Amino acid sequence: MTTTSPGAHAAAAASADAARTGAPAWGAVRRIARRAAVGTAALAVAASAVLVAPGMAHAADPTPSPSATQLSGKATLTLSPLGRGVVPQQGGLSAYVTLDNGTAAEFDGGTVTLSVGTAPLADRTALSAWLGGDRSGVELMTVGTTPMDPVPSGGSSPVLVQVPAADAQRAPGVYPMLASLNDPDGAITAPSVMIVSDPAQPQASVGVVVPITAGPLTTGLLTSDQLQAMTASDGRLTALLDAVAGTPAILAVDPAIPTAIRVLGSSAPADATAWLDRLTSLPNARFALQFGDADVAAQINAGAATLMTPLELSAYLDPSHFESGSGGATPAPTATPSLPDTKTLTGVPGAVRGIYWPFSDTATDKVLTTLRTADTTALTLVATGSTAAGASNATVPARARIAGSSVLLYDSAVSTQLAEASGATDPQHRGAPLAAATANLVFAGKDAAGAPLLVTVDRSSTMDPVGLRAAIEAAFDGATPATLASLESASPVDTTFAKTDADTARTAAFTALSRDEEALHDFSSVLDDPAVLTGPERGQILQLIGGGWVGDDQAWAAALAAHRAQTAKTLDSVRILAPSDLVVLSSGADLRFWVRNDLQWPVNVTLHASPDSPKLVVQPVTDVQASAASNTRTIVPVKARVGNGEVAISLSLKSPTGVSIGTVQVANVNVRADWEGFGLIALIVLVVAFLVLGVIRTVRRRRRRAATSAADAGAAEEQAQDAAVDAAPADAASPGAQDEPHDVESER
Structure with a gap:
């Protein structure tokens, strides 16, 4: 049996791991963001004119820009204050009001009215109600109006309006703000907030967790081409490091990314190697996610006592990419190079061990208990919204304990709003979630009474580099950065889960994938090196239950179906x-x-x-x-x-x-x-018959030969006699021989 070389395994793994996912077009995203930033600057100049005449407002862009998104069937209004809604000292506040026309008909436009509450909101509960559409108990005053031009189907049109300095300079607090647009079917409204800072309020201590992930994947590892695209100057992974560089953000790193770079050895793209070196050199605290950012809760709810980890990765390794030489000299022939093991390949440089981050609202008592049983030092990130203490948007300090398990609670409302802001590619839409997050943090800082808080920029496959940076800065604005060590060492508060329902869809998907993997593992025993099948398969499963698919159920279902079909094909190969x-x-x-x-x-x-x-x-x-x-x-x-x-x-x-x-x-x-016996008898009969016929033919041939010989002898004698008779007259006719016959006769 010929053994396949590890180098061939690497090529085979890449083939078996065929990429069905491409790198996002981050270059285009960044160009859009830059254009948006330029537009913001121009609009700020327009806003300065408003400061001279507070009652006036100017259109940010008189030509509505078409939207490439699918029509939603309705027109929506967004109110996005600039500067995260924080009122500058001795100044007014500018805000975008943007109409997105998701209907099939042109929107006629109308008059935009901006109003601000006469009194600040009382607490986070009131803030949540206001942003959720509850207008009860809120008194508003109009601070300005501006016209909006008609907006075509699928179009988006922003206008810039302002809260005059006279109305913006108020007592510290979070004030409700509302934009409304007249419409034949009734007014369309959009809520937001205006924040007047309180210099006397102590700064809160806030930690921010940012995921460093590659997005949705169907392959076990990023390919060389994908790495090249994602680590280029305009690639997704480069944008993520650009966004966190220089900030105190805590990094949650997917170990599949450094693994994909390391398995390529000397053949790894230069940009990818530089990216890994840059990640290593960043001073930010960090911890490792599950490989592929795999769903922790789905595995445990499916009955797993321990979390899945990568199997043998030899299928991805080519020994020729790990040969060592000195200088420019040609190295002498040596034995097969020593290849890195799985632990070396999957390690995250500088990562704190024992930290787990289930997807938002998926953690349960069972999840925490299983993690604590497998790892007594387990520290699990849990969303406050899934706990009893964090219900109704209440503030909960970061360090907590649930049923004996150590947890870090991250604020659900703020984290959701920061994630929304990180995905917005323009300030016309980004300002709304940033203002909401900032307002929530203002209240949370008061409620925490000095205890550290934790927020996240939750998982998203559509992060915009400018939006992500803005989200991180908003979380730290007016706050003291909390380190991972300070969060872990804080005094815990006890709480419980408000819900215990598991995500049945993801649990069922993982169960089916695990069953398929078991069948493929058994099947792989036909190979000299089963790892060429089992290694990539494990990686693909971890990627398929990864966080990159959260929020895109349709694409996730299609990816699952395609993978299971491929597994069935392999089992029938x-x-x-x-x-x-x-x-x-x-x-x-x-x-x-x-x-x-x-x-x-x-x-x-x-x-x-x-x-x-x-x-x-x-x-x-x-x-x-x-x-x-x-x-x-x-x-x-x-x-x-x-x-x-x-x-x-x-x-x-x-x-x-x-x-x-x-x-x-x-x-x-x-x-x-039985035809064999019959055939043998027939053959014998034929042989005997042929022998008899041969003898008969031989005897007859000999007889013919004898008869022919005798006939030939008689004929020869007759010919001789005839010749003698024919010769006699000739002698008699010769001269002097007339008496010879008498002599001859006498002699006889």
Whole structure:
């Protein structure tokens, strides 16, 4: 059996791990963001004119920009204060009011009215109600109006309005703010807030967790091409490091990213290697997510006692990319290079161990208990919204304890709003969630009474680099950064979960994937190196239950279906080809069958044959070494016993470990072994007949020869006599010989 080299394994793994996911077009996103920033500056100049005449307002862009998104069927209004809604000292506040026309008809436009509350909101509960659309108990005063031009179907049109300095300079607090647009079917409104800072309020201590992930993937690891795109100057991964660089953000790093770079060895793209070096050199505290940012809760709810980890990664390694040499000299031939192990490949530089981050609102008592049992030092991130203490948008300090398990609670409302802001590509939409997050943090800082708080920029596959940076800065604005160590060492508060329902869809998906993996693991025993199948398969499963798919259920379902179909195809890649009907006419014969191998590696199997009748004795087991991507002929000896008839031979394949491979085939054999005796008798009769005929022909031939010889002798004598007779007259006619006949006669 020929053993496939690790280098071939690396190429094969890349093939088996065929990428169905491309890198996002971050270059285009950043260009859009830059154009948006330029537009913001221009609009700020326009806003300065408003300061001179507070009652005036100017359109930010008189030409509505078309939207490429699918029509939502309704027109929506967004109120986005600049500067996160914080009123500057001795100044007014500018805000965008943007209409997004998701209807199939043109929106006629109208008059935009901006109003501000006469009194500040009382607390986070009132803030949540206001942003949720509850207008009860809120008194508003109009501070300005401005016209909005008609907006075409699918278009988006912002206008810039302002809260005059006279109305913005108020007592410290969070004030409700409302934009409304007249419409034939009724006014369209958009709430937000205006924040007047309190210099006397102590700064809160806030920690911010930012995920460093590659987005949704169906392959176990990023390919070289994907790494090249994502770590380029305008790539997603570069943008993530750009956003966190220089901030005290806590990084949650997907170990699959450094792994993808390390497995390439010397062939890794230069940009990717530089990216990994940059990540390593950042001073930010960090911890490792599960490989592929895999769903922690889904695994535990499916019954796993421990979390899945990557298997042997030799399939991705090419020894030629790990050879070492000195200087420019050609290295002397050496033994096979030492390849890095899985632990070395998957490590996250500088990561704090024992920290887990289930997806938002998926943690339960079972999840925490299982993690604590497997790792007594486990510290789990949990959203406050899923706890009893954090219900109704209440503030909860970061350090907590749930049923004996250590947890870090991150603020659900703020984290959701920061994630929304990080995905916005323009300030016209980004300002709304940033203002809401800032207002929540103002109240949270008061409620926490000095205890550290934790927020996250939650997982998203659509992060914008400018938006992410703005979200991080908003969280730290007016706050003292909390380190991972300070959060962990703070005094915990006790709380419980408000809900215990598990995500059944993700749990069911993981259960099905695990069942498929088990079948593939058994099947892989046909290979000399099962890791070429099992390693990539484990990576793909972890990626498929990863956080990159959160929020895109349709694409996730399609990816799951495609993966399971590919697994089924792999399990059917080694099989017996359907045999044709056969006839056995002798007591012994060789039957020929074909084993098909669609894999790109050779396989070892045994062919098992079992007849359903004693009329035919079949060799029960035949070893088969099936070549890669080909049909291999297999010979099975059989012996016929007395009797004729139909015999069905059941054919099956098994791996060297006894695992059934492929489906059972049946070969129908027509046994006519008696024809051998009949044929032998007929042959003997024919041989005897031919011998008798040969003897007869020989005797007759000899007789003919003898008769011919005698006839020839008689003819010769007659010819001699005739010649003598013919010669006599000639002698008599000669001169002087007339008396000779008398002499001759006398002599006689």
